[in-house]
Amino acid sequence: xxxxxxxxxxxxxxxxxxxxxxxxxxxxxxxxxxxxxxxxxxxxxxxxxxxxxxxxxxxxxxxxxxxxxxxxxxxxxxxxxxxxxxxxxxxxxxxxxxxxxxxxxxxxxxxxxxxxxxxxxxxxxxxxxxxxxxxxxxxxxxxxxxxxxxxxxxxxxxxxxxxxxxxxxxxxxxxxxxxxxxxxxxxxxxxxxxxxxxxxxxxxxxxxxxxxxxxxxxxxxxxxxxxxxxxxxxxxxxxxxxxxxxxxxxxxxxxxxxxxxxxxxxxxxxxxxxxxxxxxxxxxxxxxxxxxxxxxxxxxxxxxxxxxxxxxxxxxxxxxxxxxxxxxxxxxxxxxxxxxxxxxxxxxxxxxxxxxxxxxxxxxxxxxxxxxxxxxxxxxxxxxxxxxxxxxxxxxxxxxxxxxxxxxxxxxxxxxxxxxxxxxxxxxxxxxxxxxxxxxxxxxxxxxxxxxxxxxxxxxxxxxxxxxxxxxxxxxxxxxxxxxxxxxxxxxxxxxxxxxxxxxxxxxxxxx
Ligand code: DGJ
Numbered sequence: 102x103x104x105x106x107x108x109x110x111x112x113x114x115x116x117x118x119x120x121x122x123x124x125x126x127x128x129x130x131x132x133x134x135x136x137x138x139x140x141x142x143x144x145x146x147x148x149x150x151x152x153x154x155x156x157x158x159x160x161x162x163x164x165x166x167x168x169x170x171x172x173x174x175x176x177x178x179x180x181x182x183x184x185x186x187x188x189x190x191x192x193x194x195x196x197x198x199x200x201x202x203x204x205x206x207x208x209x210x211x212x213x214x215x216x217x218x219x220x221x222x223x224x225x226x227x228x229x230x231x232x233x234x235x236x237x238x239x240x241x242x243x244x245x246x247x248x249x250x251x252x253x254x255x256x257x258x259x260x261x262x263x264x265x266x267x268x269x270x271x272x273x274x275x276x277x278x279x280x281x282x283x284x285x286x287x288x289x290x291x292x293x294x295x296x297x298x299x300x301x302x303x304x305x306x307x308x309x310x311x312x313x314x315x316x317x318x319x320x321x322x323x324x325x326x327x328x329x330x331x332x333x334x335x336x337x338x339x340x341x342x343x344x345x346x347x348x349x350x351x352x353x354x355x356x357x358x359x360x361x362x363x364x365x366x367x368x369x370x371x372x373x374x375x376x377x378x379x380x381x382x383x384x385x386x387x388x389x390x391x392x393x394x395x396x397x398x399x400x401x402x403x404x405x406x407x408x409x410x411x412x413x414x415x416x417x418x419x420x421x422x423x424x425x426x427x428x429x430x431x432x433x434x435x436x437x438x439x440x441x442x443x444x445x446x447x448x449x450x451x452x453x454x455x456x457x458x459x460x461x462x463x464x465x466x467x468x469x470x471x472x473x474x475x476x477x478x479x480x481x482x483x484x485x486x487x488x489x490x491x492x493x494x495x496x497x498x499x500x501x502x503x504x505x506x507x508x509x510x511x512x513x514x515x516x517x518x519x520x521x522x523x524x525x526x527x528x529x530x531x532x533x534x535x536x537x538x539x540x541x542x543x544x545x546x547x548x549x550x551x552x553x554x555x556x557x558x559x560x561x562x563x564x565x566x567x568x569x570x571x572x573x574x575x576x577x578x579x580x581x582x583x584x585x586x587x588x589x590x591x592x593x594x595x596x597x598x599x600x601x602x603x604x605x606x607x608x609x610x611x612x613x
Pocket of ligand 1: 133203272273389413439452460
């Protein structure tokens, strides 16, 4: 029987199951236009994924090519994706580019674009229209839900090997340039009482205005409600045909911090509660992270009700450090640098400076030096140690570390018999940041995997004996097994340092 991927709670840890097994998506997301050309995708992406050990590709499905004529569907591009996923034995996360992508409606079919009477657009205060179809346009949301359902039906009927493991609904929704929609329908709904589900239980008043309930945040909460409700309708319609896990992603709230400078109504941190209430069919909200404070963002979007899933992230070498930490510390279900094909291209397509500026991306996040190899090795090792990870996750026998800022010098990890001092090496261009993990295999045996750090063992406070190594091995994992590459003693025993490329030590200690 075909296994449909699902999210299960394993001892409090949300876990993605694929083909009946726990699965971590070591992924990359392709550029927006890549999927229009399946042949080029095969030569430039599918056939190269192994170079960085990706097991999953995140790829758009465009509504405009799926339903070029109203009511007539063309699944050719989807079929090509399924065929290539099977051929290269990879998994797929589909991005449903439906009504909204980056706060606009650029991927809706031509017949919808041209009919702005029926499929009306968001209006700014004063009446000017945005190129964004209003989330209050019931006709448009219905059409999107219908097209998305057809897509899910098609996947159900044709994806024989369950290549598609999740679907993202829309992309970075919200409104740019305004805090809310001011079209006639929006004005009418904004004039009504706030839906009960958004109000505290003890509210007694029959009618509560958005302003009364949310003050300065009223417009943003209203936008969030409108978009979340539309996505709920779309997601639930599709899941009704084929119950794949569905999520959406977010353009982060960032400088200058006012709604409309980032897409207002998107699932930013302080609107998550609205999204959770209005869109229960989305199992999580995934952050797109191009800011320098990646760790803070992963912290925010990793909650018991929101398993960490990073559908887009910077792709300079430091991304490898975050990937390691995302999977091992936050139990991420998926991690995916954006425009991943650039890693394998002879001439990567640089995003124009204007795009970087318009989308408020950190320009450094697109520096590719070192990423292909370092991220590739992180993904490879993560795949190899999966049984260890599954055995130890959530216990005190595994601890992760990550250099959090330039001033962060290291950490001190406490285990039963020993404490381990990890000193971080300074970060340089094209290198990852210090990051890693320590597994306490038994009271005296440790496996350390990481980069850009040095390691020193200490006895516990009050224990004045000295620590030494019974054996020290530098090595790696192959086919799930530890492979010793060098037994170390003498000069090589004195320091235990890991540099740019992720490395591993297996150390047995004793005290004297
Ligand atoms: C975020 C969007 O979600 C992506 O589709 C892409 O436009 C990147 N920004 C920047 O290239």
